[in-house]
Amino acid sequence: MKSLAATEQSDPRYSRIDTLPTEEIARLMNAADAAVPGAVALALPAVSAAIDGIAERFSAGGRLLYVGAGTSGRLAVLDASECPPTFGTDPDQVVGVIAGGDPALTRSVEGAEDDAEAGAEAVSALGVGPRDSVVGISASGRAPYVVGAVTEARARGALTVGLACNPGTPLAAAADHAIEVIVGPEIVTGSTRLKAGTAQKLVLNMISTITMIRCGRTYGNYMIEVSASNTKLTDRAARIVADITGAGPEDVRAALDAAGHDVKTAVTMIRNGLDADAARALLAARGGRLDAPDA
Secondary structure, three states: OOOOOHHHOOOHHHOOHHHOOHHHHHHHHHHHHHOHHHHHHHOHHHHHHHHHHHHHHHHOOOOEEEEEOOHHHHHHHHHHHHHHHHHOOOOOOEEEEEOOOHHHHOOOOOOHHHOHHHHHHHHHHOOOOOOOEEEEEOOOOOOHHHHHHHHHHHHOOOEEEEEEOOOOOHHHHHOOEEEEOOOOOOOOOOOOOOHHHHHHHHHHHHHHHHHHHHOOOOEOOEOOOOOOOOHHHHHHHHHHHHHHHOOOHHHHHHHHHHOOOOHHHHHHHHHHOOOHHHHHHHHHHOOOOOOOOOO
């Protein structure tokens, strides 16, 4: 019999969870989840190498694309969709692709993950090229849709990354960078939305966040590209400008209003005593970086 991948194996410690009190099951799940960060820590050298490659291409105008199926695909779309409000990226700069398309975000699309050709076609349709980075995500590391997408992306010259929760997978072999986070069997056998999903979310958090840090989309730990699209984010933008410049509330609000609620422009206005247009020109001369020296 073919040996099962670790993510598909049954852990005898959980063989009678259906007979346990609710709190005991919760404790077992919590203990299992606690092991995930340690598994991610072991993969940090591979994660870091992948991020450096992604950031280099992103800085040169390339895109970051995530491709996944099932839970992995939903996590892909989630992380991509968080980048515009958090880091001010265009929606086309960080893209999440899920096998089965948008309907698969809310319900299972049976068989979609088994179609390697569809994965390749998705990459082709997006016009992936050498400046782009494509991260394939599959807990098993075997989903044909994801492997097909990564294989096509690599053939087109893109940087490719394979994120899996098993060792020595087809996805790892297909990618330039293999990130293997070995979390072991799930508390409910084969339910990789659990530890494997948590591990993938942690790694995707790192990939998007550190890429944006490397590309100058933060100032220290401040979200200087935040899109002030609602009351909460408008208040956050004001706090960021105040913290960076030390200006009072009235000056901060006036600068933000004049800057069209762009944090970097408002900070540059206050720091340099400039109007909005002059501040934008100065930022442009500095390559858009708030902390860069004058050009």
